[in-house]
Amino acid sequence: xxxxxxxxxxxxxxxxxxxxxxxxxxxxxxxxxxxxxxxxxxxxxxxxxxxxxxxxxxxxxxxxxxxxxxxxxxxxxxxxxxxxxxxxxxxxxxxxxxxxxxxxxxxxxxxxxxxxxxxxxxxxxxxxxxxxxxxxxxxxxxxxxxxxxxxxxxxxxxxxxxxxxxxxxxxxxxxxxxxxxxxxxxxxxxxxxxxxxxxxxxxxxxxxxxxxxxxxxxxxxxxxxxxxxxxxxxxxxxxxxxxxxxxxxxxxxxxxxxxxxxxxxxxxxxxxxxxxxxxxxxxxxxxxxxxxxxxxxxxxxxxxxxxxxxxxxxxxxxxxxxxxxxxxxxxxxxxxxxxxxxxxxxxxxxxxxxxxxxxxxxxxxxxxxxxxxxxxxxxxxxxxxxxxxxxxxxxxxxxxxxxxxxxxxxxxxxxxxxxxxxxxxxxxxxxxxxx
Numbered sequence: 001x002x003x004x005x006x007x008x009x010x011x012x013x014x015x016x017x018x019x020x021x022x023x024x025x026x027x028x029x030x031x032x033x034x035x036x037x038x039x040x041x042x043x044x045x046x047x048x049x050x051x052x053x054x055x056x057x058x059x060x061x062x063x064x065x066x067x068x069x070x071x072x073x074x075x076x077x078x079x080x081x082x083x084x085x086x087x088x089x090x091x092x093x094x095x096x097x098x099x100x101x102x103x104x105x106x107x108x109x110x111x112x113x114x115x116x117x118x119x120x121x122x123x124x125x126x127x128x129x130x131x132x133x134x135x136x137x138x139x140x141x142x143x144x145x146x147x148x149x150x151x152x153x154x155x156x157x158x159x160x161x162x163x164x165x166x167x168x169x170x171x172x173x174x175x176x177x178x179x180x181x182x183x184x185x186x187x188x189x190x191x192x193x194x195x196x197x198x199x200x201x202x203x204x205x206x207x208x209x210x211x212x213x214x215x216x217x218x219x220x221x222x223x224x225x226x227x228x229x230x231x232x233x234x235x236x237x238x239x240x241x242x243x244x245x246x247x248x249x250x251x252x253x254x255x256x257x258x259x260x261x262x263x264x265x266x267x268x269x270x271x272x273x274x275x276x277x278x279x280x281x282x283x284x285x286x287x288x289x290x291x292x293x294x295x296x297x298x299x300x301x302x303x304x305x306x307x308x309x310x311x312x313x314x315x316x317x318x319x320x321x322x323x324x325x326x327x328x329x330x331x332x333x334x335x336x337x338x339x340x341x342x343x344x345x346x347x348x349x350x351x352x353x354x355x356x357x358x359x360x361x362x363x364x365x366x367x368x369x370x371x372x373x374x375x376x377x378x379x380x381x382x383x384x385x386x387x388x389x390x391x392x393x394x395x396x397x398x399x400x401x402x403x404x405x406x407x408x409x410x411x412x413x414x415x416x417x418x419x420x421x422x423x424x425x426x427x428x429x430x431x432x433x434x435x
Contacts, residue, residue, distance in 0.1 A: 046072035173209035185265030189255035197274035210282035218258035253349035296339035305381040
């Protein structure tokens with residue numbers, strides 16, 4: 001049996017573990033148990049995750065088995081807990097407590113691990129190859145970045161802190177004026193949102209350096225579970241906040257369409273009720289609109305935010321607009337901005353695509369757009385928890401099936417519109433008739 005705990009976090013008196021475990025074959029299944037220091041069982045939440053990287057390393061093939069895991073259990077400070085992993089008659093017992101987790105996360109510990117990595121032979125060979133391809137100066141710079149924590153996936157949060165706009169830059173953005181200052185409508189569908197998450201989203205909008213915006217929230221929560229108290233507080237504080245209590249859930253598409261109907265701005269920004277925006281997000285959008293006349297669809301890079309809103313990870317640095325890549329995966333996602341006239345032409349969200357409604361909507365918008373522009377900056381933090389598709393897409397399996405529906409017109413040779421019709425026809429023909 002082999003295993004690894006990739007991520008350990010303590011948040012809100014819970015411990016979250018992400019990792020993987022394998023036996024001698026892909027069919028071997030690991031089982032898990034959590035115990036306290038007296039060997040009493042501790043109730044835990046478990047989500048199986050797919051880990052093709054692990055499968056290819058150990059079995060040289062893609063495995064249909066879920067080799068990864070997300071485990072979460074309650075934690076009382078000062079006590080010890082143990083994760084027991086069993087597979088093929090063998091057992092591993094891993095100890096967790098606050099001191100051990102703090103040590104694991106310490107910057108000094110990370111630095112030592114990086115130095116060790118740089119010293120092992122595999123890394124030395126990689127360094128030699130990099131030197132050969134890019135020269136000594138580039139190798140010195142890259143090595144320096146490694147040690148500084150700005151050239152390592154595991155230290156993205158540190159890199160982000162080093163590269164995000166500082167207070168001086170944000171102040172300069174607040175003072176700047178543009179030739180065209182469009183109103184931005186932020187459209188947010190809400191449904192039984194935890195108050196804390198909604199407040200964090202709305203506060204991140206209040207912190208924007210560009211100020212010509214409005215927020216349109218449509219709350220589809222059941223009666224008695226709505227967010228009117230919170231929404232009213234923000235609306236009373238700032239007239240740019242507007243909301244509608246729907247009185248019942250219309251589904252993600254229906255709730256979003258209700259929010260879209262409220263929008264009066266020149267451009268519409270789609271946002272989820274439990275995520276957050278960077279303070280320069282609207283500024284960068286308006287800057288792109290002014291620097292690229294005729295641009296009617298804009299998207300940015302994004303990353304993920306942990307449940308407590310204290311850690312950033314898993315950045316998604318996207319390519320410029322690539323319609324062929326978009327037919328394979330919805331790589332655009334957040335932040336997505338569309339000009340209001342274009343929105344009226346393509347229509348709102350379609351209920352039959354719930355689970356992949358944003359994929360279908362993005363397809364239709366980009367198909368009709370005169371110009372699509374990518375802002376190569378992280379402007380959106382996508383909150384990640386165990387029941388979200390950000391953390392574990394398989395927690396919403398219906399989204400996988402729904403995600404294929406926007407491709408059906410292309411797969412059947414019709415495309416989504418005039419410009420893609422020919423590409424769709426060729427794709428369908430070659431897929432069906434050529435080896």
